[in-house]
Amino acid sequence: MRLSKALIPTLKETPSEAQIASHRLMLRAGLIRQMASGIYAWLPAGLRVLTKIAQIVREEQDRIGAQEVLMPTIQSADLWRESGRYEAYGKEMLRITDRHDRELLYGPTNEEMITAIVRDNIKSYRDLPQMPYHIQWKFRDEVRPRFGVLRGREFLMKDGYSFDLDFDGALRTYKSIMLAYMRTFQRIGITAIPMRADTGAIGGDLSHEFHILAPTGESGVFFDAAFETGDALGATDIDSFYEQMTTTYAATDEKHDERVWAQIPPERKREGRGIEVGQIFYFGTKYSKAMNFAVTGADGQKFYPEMGSYGIGVSRLVGAIIEARHDEAGIIWPQAIAPWRAAILNLRQGDETTDALCEQLYAALGSDALYDDREERAGAKFAEADLMGLPWQLIVGPKGAAKGVVELKHRATGERFELPVDEALAKVRA
Ligand code: ATP
Ligand code: MG
Secondary structure, eight states: OBGGGSOOOOOSSOOTTOOSHHHHHHHHTTSEEEEETTEEEEOHHHHHHHHHHHHHHHHHHHHTTOEEOOOOSEEEHHHHHHHTHHHHTGGGSEEEEOTTOOEEEEOSOOHHHHHHHHHHHOOBGGGOOBOEEEEEEEEOOOSSOBTGGGBOSEEEEEEEEEEESSHHHHHHHHHHHHHHHHHHHHHHTOOEEEEEOOOGGGOOSEEEEEEEEOTTOSEEEEEEGGGGTOGGGGOSSHHHHHHHHHHSOEEETTTOOHHHHTTSOGGGEEEEEEEEEEEEEEEETHHHHHTTOOEEOTTSOEEOOEEEEEEEEHHHHHHHHHHHSEETTEEOOOGGGOSSSEEEEESSTTOHHHHHHHHHHHHHHGGGEEEEOSSOOHHHHHHHHHHHTOSEEEEEOHHHHHHTEEEEEETTTOOEEEEEHHHHHHHHHO
């Protein structure tokens, strides 16, 4: 994309409404704009990040055999009366009445809807297990929307659901979801730690939250240094992976146990703050019973499938990643989800040789590059490139251009290389 034509409205000033780094940087880098309290429009650079995160989430769900569906954002109140949650959910639910006085709501989550869909279409044990998921906007009328997309009212979530024959099957599913989540976060380029959690409004027996470490996180977290390495992902089988994940100490302040903590060697203790980016639940037959979803078993008897639900905050992740990866100058995107791989900075717009070299780089990188072709001072271009945080900057001035040389800057480390065009391109593509 050419920056001169792009809808990337960067800001020099710090917006006064933004209290934390990710919110400030998302506004300043032109990723989002607030349309109403807790409701955001995603502009081109922001949408590219959101889409890349969603794609990694999708690929890792598909890899464990989950199937993508797309359920609507608007749901009928009657569906929620079946589970008893229509009254119980309270003020966070946005309730709507249509022109025929039918009660609707903007979905905060989809346990009821997916249970109804599977119930009405799956009748036999032979068709289980099922693991549908979707990536869809949710609405929760949060009392205090804040910190930009970290706590919005409308937000994008991957929510998945599972229906198994029995407890053993449900536990196997739960473990495979945990593995998929850890792979997802690793591919995105961040460290997330699963922590034993309370089950809250969803209800049920077993739950883990996944937290990204950041000083502005809402939860205090305590964990074993073993999580810093990501080694458990190399486990040979799912059971030993799950064993490692769940026996190594990690807890939010709500679940923290001082007695157990005291037994961990001091050099392995880590304390900090975490942002919840995902949560998974096993809740047995809570919804299948309440919504009368029974299937016929091998013995001809009816039974209620064992269920779980699994969420990832896709839009929250954008803010959480920035909280974990930024400096004074701006965002530092992990390569896998950066809106573009490289920025091309033309330091002498209008100079024939410089323009030609920039066009050559732009043609070679195609949709992976953001080309700063504006009539701007070099200083302003450097500052905006650092603010936007693309992994690489290809800096082209008239002197280098005359020799076919560009300066390549790595945003995360600040390293700089003077390289012939081909070598610079190879490094960016690597
Ligand atoms: P929180 O405790 O932060 O309010 P939650 O536990 O109510 O979240 P879940 O029902 O577990 O949320 O939803 C799954 C995921 O959706 C969360 O882990 C989080 O990443 C994301 N999420 C929940 N509420 C919001 C929100 N208001 N804005 C952005 N993302 C959200
Ligand atoms: Mg949660």
